[in-house]
Amino acid sequence: MNNAKMWLVVKPTVGVPLFLSAVAVGSFAVHVAVLSNTSWVSDFLSGNELGSGDAVSAGLLPSMDADVAKATYVVPGADGSREVTIIMSDGTPVKAILQPSELHAASNATPLISQ
Numbered sequence: 001m002n003n004a005k006m007w008l009v010v011k012p013t014v015g016v017p018l019f020l021s022a023v024a025v026g027s028f029a030v031h032v033a034v035l036s037n038t039s040w041v042s043d044f045l046s047g048n049e050l051g052s053g054d055a056v057s058a059g060l061l062p063s064m065d066a067d068v069a070k071a072t073y074v075v076p077g078a079d080g081s082r083e084v085t086i087i088m089s090d091g092t093p094v095k096a097i098l099q100p101s102e103l104h105a106a107s108n109a110t111p112l113i114s115q
Helices: 012-037 040-046 052-058
Strands: 072-074 083-087 093-097
Touching: 012 040
Parallel strands: none
Antiparallel strands: 072 083, 083 093
């Protein structure tokens, strides 16, 4: 035994029950986590068809038909301005300035290695 000297510090009548109770508490915590975070385990234990709990929990999810991302925009005029007006779903107008993307390297640059 590698840890035989441990029993010189901790009595086996204290250490063994303490170790076994720590294993039992850890196992209980893992089982509670599995039961609370999955639907198929509770379906299996109750005798239902696997996956039937998913249909019930899917009805509890919020609807994705909310008006959270709807906005309209006004195209900039012919005067060449880069300002766009965005109208949010609540009617609030917001101005945005469009900037051209930066050119970091020229596409027609000469190669560094000549052949």
